[in-house]
Amino acid sequence: MKLDKSIRIFRDKDFVRMLVVTILIFAAMSILRPQLFLKSTNFTSMGYQIPELGFYSLAMMMVMITGGRDLSIVSIGNLSCIVAAYIMHAAVEKGVEGPAVWGYIIGGVIAALLVGIVCGLVNGIVVANFNVPAMLVTMATSSIFMGIGIILTEGKTVSKTPEEFTYFGNHALLGIPYMLWLLVIAIIVTAIILNRTKFGFEIRMVGSNAKASHYTGINVNKVLIKAYLYSGIMCALCGLEILARTDTAKSDYATTYTFQAILCAVLGATNPNGGFAKISCMVLALASLQFLSSGFNMLRLGGYFKEFTWGLLLIVVLSLEFFSQEFKRRRSLRQIAQHHEKAA
């Protein structure tokens, strides 16, 4: 029975294709820079880098299943990061010590999550109740959230949070960084929500056909709001992760993640039109993007080259999807024609 299940996952074409890509990238980087890439320090540093993109990709994926886009993920992440940084920085400034520090840390974490929830709700309510495309809504709210961050910080960087908090961003448990554990938990929770719960089923239905799901009695608006809410929480987690690792908060930190998150979600077999997503593929996509990124650094290819590759990769993946479907369509047409000939 168990064997049967493990075989079934290899029958999944998307999964196998992504697995092959990941292995190819891994092999290429290992051959090109064997002394650097295969070192354990490289894997540890990759473990510290993955969570940021991971959280954002989860946030993007959840919204993309509904057929929308969330372009405000990075702004939400940075805003919650800034709010948490202010609260935790207060502890350092006042010289609080002992258990009281934990009060500030927990307060900061809760505040960050609240920011994520509120921002997600704003996105969700507007997208669900008003006749505006999700892409435009989140583009505008992204500008607002980033603007609030700029107003709070006056454009400066907020830094210095308690060491008790940054410890989690820079240390590992059982060889795996704390934040990677957090990401793993988030991925598992997302997988369970998507594949095992009523909400997961509803969200996929809404993504494939909102009108039909409305007629089957699904509350489409509620599902949409929940999806954006989930996305907001993921962004807040990402903001906390950034704060724990870098000990700084900035309103325009890493704005390119929006594009990378879309890329990662699309590589992870998420249908851009909504309805489908595979967590297993997304994890592989995350790993392969990280291999590429680290590998490029070792080959001394700069950030611009990476950006070029991301764009190329996205277009190639989307086009491949088209060509494989076209191929299938033509083959089935030919089969039908042959069938008719035989019958005649």
Add this chain to the structure above:
Amino acid sequence: MKKLLKTNEMLLFLLIVAIALVFGMINPQILTLANFYSLIRSSAIPAIFALSIMLVMCCGGFDMSFAMIGAFSSYVVMFYHTSNGQYETSIFAIFAEAIVIAVVLELFNWVLIDKLNLQPFITTLGTQSLLKGFLLAFISTQYIYTLPNQVAKLGTTYLHTATYEDGIDAQLHVVVIFVVVMYVIMHLILQHTNFGRQIYAVGGDVDAARRAGINVSRVRFLVFVIAGIICGIGGVMHDAVARCSLPLPSDLVGKELNSIAAVVLGMGSQKKARGSVLGTLLGVVLLQFITGNLIMLGIPSYFQQAVSGLLIFAGLIVQMTGSGRKLVRKERKTREA
């Protein structure tokens, strides 16, 4: 007359006038001729790019790469000429080269969107990233401050000069003529030619357009070609007005939302919202007027991002839900009847 008052363009115009009066009461400097000239100067380039994205949105497509394509084509041309010391190149040659590059890049988008039937938004986001990376990784990252002579001359040609109260000059830039000409031509194409009607038909319903005998692929091809021409002109104009050529001009790339918002503001809340040339122009002016005058109202500069975001957000909701609400009301009425 009553019909004219009801149009979205009239509404936008009245909104601009009202806001201008309120702003003028707070700071009378805002309503001077000099400030009007600087408003024109700051909205000229966004207006050109908004025209290009409007056209693409009219035919039901989407383009996130238009600003990058403009910047790319202009920078490549400037870089080629200045690094070879050809400072005497004719301005027509520069425009022609930039337009050719921009058209080729837009046609790349066209192939992906029309031939391969990919999601416009995600695909053009990919094109944008691809071009950005290609430009910076393989061509050059240096800033060009000495432009070819004729471009530099275009950048300092003024039609008229006005002075603020405190003695600072503001000039009516010659670019405004180009903008007006482009808008008039585009208006004529969209409203008074068969091709223009076909664009709206494709944007309204692709299948219906196809059944009506419109060659959808050809319409989209021409739309992307025209969008490319506009982007190429806009890129060179931007460099001329800015008096330098940067690989990633921060006021273009990453600020696509401003142009898109202007188009959406100009669309109006008809049953099937569609782009309007005059509406787009008014949308650009409205956004530029408000964001550009925040400092003169005494609002700190770090409020700008949030305020402009809020404005766009409010505008989007008001414009687009108007149509939704009306539709719902109409449906309810027909059901009751």
